Amino acid sequence: MTILSKPHELQSCQTFHPWAKTCSSSASQIWIAVFLAGLKLYAPLFLVPALIFKRKRTLPEILRSSVFLGTYAGVFSGAICLIRRILGRDLKSMAAISGFFAGLLSILIEKKSRRSELALYCLNQAIEVVWKMAAARKLVPLFKNGEVLVYMIASSILLYFYQNEPDSLRSNMNGLLKFFVGKN
Secondary structure (H helix, E strand, O other): OHHHOOOOOOOOHHHOOOOOOOHHHHHHHHHHHHHHHHHHHHHHHHHHHHHHHOOOOHHHHHHHHHHHHHHHHHHHHHHHHHHHHHHOOOOOOHHHHHHHHHHHHHHOOOOHHHHHHHHHHHHHHHHHHHHHHHHHOOOOOOOOOHHHHHHHHHHHHHHHHHHHOHHHOOHHHHHHHHHHHOOO
16 A cells, blocks of 8 residues: 555545534534434334334334434444545545445344344445446436336335245234235
């Protein structure tokens, strides 16, 4: 790594987070903001099923998932600054590397039973980002309202498994589909 031995001008991280003087205060402010947003997101997401299915221990689940989101965002932000300082330059792959470490650390916070669901969600987000990047480079076509097509395909796959292989779905997914779609 000869770049570290040569003098170089690295743009200040404050350009990326002008609201905070240091990278660590920026990462912690992001953590708090995303944690609070996570509470707003997860409270109804966990409370409605808890009321319908009379589940208990909802508050720890809400807090755990909110901490997961906050940790992901805070570590992602902090990792970008850390990588910039270590390497002394910016990389095109910096966001991917930071996302990998953020995902790795934050996924350990969630219950093992939720990790596969979160992995699928992250996979969906990654596919969307890659598709949009490829479309911006004119490697693939960009469909108007393409997310509707993706939703239809995902729903079709889910309903196929509900109809033909219900044992392959988690019991709470079967219960939710039974509630909205009806008995198999």
